[in-house]
Amino acid sequence: MGGGHLMTKKGYNTGHLVKILRKFIKNTGLHVILEPGSAFAWETGELIATVGDIVENQGIRTAILDVSFTAHMPDCLEMPYKPK
Numbered sequence: 001m002g003g004g005h006l007m008t009k010k011g012y013n014t015g016h017l018v019k020i021l022r023k024f025i026k027n028t029g030l031h032v033i034l035e036p037g038s039a040f041a042w043e044t045g046e047l048i049a050t051v052g053d054i055v056e057n058q059g060i061r062t063a064i065l066d067v068s069f070t071a072h073m074p075d076c077l078e079m080p081y082k083p084k
Helices: 012-029
Strands: 051-057 059-063
Touching: none
Parallel strands: none
Antiparallel strands: 051 059
């Protein structure tokens, strides 16, 4: 089962999740594997980047960084999550 639940976030009702999963397993007989997704890396640290270059095109300055936003912080693009 895919991510989408911040099961490691303070206050998350893990007991309720376990109850639902146990009922699902009982009803379907399936072996369940959870893919925690962003919950695994939720607030684990800072993303540190270096500016490699600054380019300008038609008056718009763009910084070229040595990190990939989509690779390191995909939830910022897919979900309404904004890091501190």
